[in-house]
Amino acid sequence: MEYATITSKYCCGIDLHARTMYLCVMDSAGKIRFHRNLRNEFSLLTQALKPYRDRVSIGVESTYNWYWIADGCHQAGIPFYLGHALYMKAIHGGKKKNDRIDSRTLADLMRSNFFRLAYAYPKEMRATRDLLRRRHRFVALRGEGYTHIQNTFSQQAILDPLREDVRKKTSRRDIPSRLDDPDLSMTVDCDLDLIDTLDALIYKIEKQVFAQAKHHDRNALSILMTTPGLGEMLAMTILYEIHTIDRFKSAQHFSSYCRLVKVERESAGKKTKEGNQKIGNPHLKWAFTEIILVAQRCSEPIQKYYEKLKSKHGLGKAKILIAHKFAVAVYHMLKNGQAFDEKRFVG
Numbered sequence: 001m002e003y004a005t006i007t008s009k010y011c012c013g014i015d016l017h018a019r020t021m022y023l024c025v026m027d028s029a030g031k032i033r034f035h036r037n038l039r040n041e042f043s044l045l046t047q048a049l050k051p052y053r054d055r056v057s058i059g060v061e062s063t064y065n066w067y068w069i070a071d072g073c074h075q076a077g078i079p080f081y082l083g084h085a086l087y088m089k090a091i092h093g094g095k096k097k098n099d100r101i102d103s104r105t106l107a108d109l110m111r112s113n114f115f116r117l118a119y120a121y122p123k124e125m126r127a128t129r130d131l132l133r134r135r136h137r138f139v140a141l142r143g144e145g146y147t148h149i150q151n152t153f154s155q156q157a158i159l160d161p162l163r164e165d166v167r168k169k170t171s172r173r174d175i176p177s178r179l180d181d182p183d184l185s186m187t188v189d190c191d192l193d194l195i196d197t198l199d200a201l202i203y204k205i206e207k208q209v210f211a212q213a214k215h216h217d218r219n220a221l222s223i224l225m226t227t228p229g230l231g232e233m234l235a236m237t238i239l240y241e242i243h244t245i246d247r248f249k250s251a252q253h254f255s256s257y258c259r260l261v262k263v264e265r266e267s268a269g270k271k272t273k274e275g276n277q278k279i280g281n282p283h284l285k286w287a288f289t290e291i292i293l294v295a296q297r298c299s300e301p302i303q304k305y306y307e308k309l310k311s312k313h314g315l316g317k318a319k320i321l322i323a324h325k326f327a328v329a330v331y332h333m334l335k336n337g338q339a340f341d342e343k344r345f346v347g
Contacts, residue, residue, distance in 0.1 A: 004081045004115040009055040013106025015099045016060050016069065021045070024103035025052055026111055035100065042072035049078075059110045061085050061102075062118040070120050080120065083109070086279050087116040121243060128212045129240040133283060135205040136237070142198040145191045149175065152188055169199070209236060216240075219337070224330065226339040228302060229295025237287045238330065245334040254331045259285040260324040288323040288330075295326075305346040 010033065015022040023045070025034035033052065038044045049056055057079040060066050066082060073080035083106065094101065109115040121129065146166050153162055158178065166172050172192060176185040213221055213236050224235040248254040255261050259280035264271060296303040309318035329345055332338070 002117050003113055004059070004110065004117050005113055006057050006059075006079070006081065006110050006115065008057040008079060010052040010057070011107045011110035012049060012052075012056050012058045013103045013108070013110060014058060014060045014069070015103040015106065016040075016063060016065060017099075018065060021069075022099040022103040023048060024100075024107040025049065025056065026104070026107035028111055030108065030111065032104065032107075035104070037099065040068070042069065042076075045069070045072070046076065053078075057081060057110065059083055059106050059115055061088060061106065066120075067123075067126070071123050074123070081110065081115060082118045082120040084116045084118040084279075119243075119247060125216050125240060125243060128209060128216065129243075131205055132209055132233075132237055132240055135202055135209070135233075136283065136286075138198050138202050138205070142195055142202070145195045145198070149188050149191050152184060152191075153178075156184070166195075169196075206233065213239070220245075220334055223333050223337065223339060227291065227295075227326070227330065227333075228298040228340065228342070229291045229293070231294070234287050234290060237283060241281055241284045241287070242334070245331060248331065251328040251331040255324050255327045257281055257284065258288055258323075258327050260288060260320060260327050284327075285323070288327050289319055291326050292319065292322045299342060301342055301346045 009028055011026050011028075012034075013024045013026070017040075019040055020037055021040055022037045023034060024032060025048075026032050034048060036048065038048060046053075049058075058069070058073055059081040060069055061083045062085045070080050070082065088106075088109070106115075146163075149166055150162050153160060156179070160178065162175065165175060172195075175192070176188045179185045179188065210232070217239060221235055221239055224230055224238060225232070227235075230238075245254070248257065252261065257280050259282065292302075292306060296306050306318065306322055309321055312318075313321065325345065329340065333340060
């Protein structure tokens with residue numbers, strides 16, 4: 001994890017909320033120059049910082065609502081730093097906690113260069129990335145709809161093969177008629193209404209994302225698509241979650257960010273319980289663990305290699321190992337601008 005190196009005379013720590021922000025401007029000696037609560041308006045922020053304007057840096061914890069302040073700072077030419085929320089234990093370590101204390105702690109971490117950084121994803125590709133994440137959520141909801149229909153039939157001991165029928169748009173509207181009870185029939189009909197709505201939304205999002213991907217990084221997308229088992233949506237998920245592979249110093253740093261590296265915690269020579277598993281990107285972990293599901297059908301060498309891992313380590317560990325290997329391969333592919341090499345992958 002990287003620490004920010006801040007050399008400005010003043011540091012402004014902001015405890016940011018949905019409607020308000022608590023500012024603390026601190027000089028390099030630790031003296032507080034400004035400490036107030038303001039509404040979330042960038043004009044009010046710049047007005048409050050006017051006396052320190054040319055010599056101030058702003059730091060914000062990486063909560064859900066930092067976009068507007070990052071974009072405003074970028075346009076105004078104010079140095080902006082995004083702090084990693086899970087690494088900032090100092091904020092949550094005291095006995096007493098409030099917005100005033102938190103903003104002061106942020107400013108203090110900044111001036112002492114103990115401010116741990118998160119990646120401030122740039123505006124140009126951020127909206128498309130968030131749209132892909134919304135698609136992922138809709139796909140999960142659609143899957144829940146499929147499962148609920150199957151469970152409804154299983155509750156009645158009706159063991160018809162529904163899996164493929166539910167996914168067929170042309171025939172799935174006939175499914176409710178297989179149930180005699182009108183309430184159960186309506187339950188399934190409502191699930192199908194939801195699935196139809198989600199189908200339309202997912203298609204709409206995919207169409208928009210395809211159009212945007214051509215403008216953002218077409219070359220990187222073409223390289224990713226050479227990987228067996230990597231379809232367009234998975235490739236775009238990886239592309240937009242990474243943004244640029246230059247963010248990562250090595251393949252291992254990238255794999256760690258993808259949550260594909262085991263976390264070990266040790267004290268006095270003894271291993272303690274695993275922790276910090278949530279540090280990293282869950283969307284990349286999902287994407288890389290999904291690749292093997294199709295790759296083993298597309299490539300016989302990869303399928304044999306995966307079977308070898310399963311026989312040696314078991315299914316769960318084999319899936320993580322192959323996902324880690326795909327992550328390392330993608331790192332080097334994007335870093336060197338090279339297509340997927342199957343022989344090197346299984347070698």
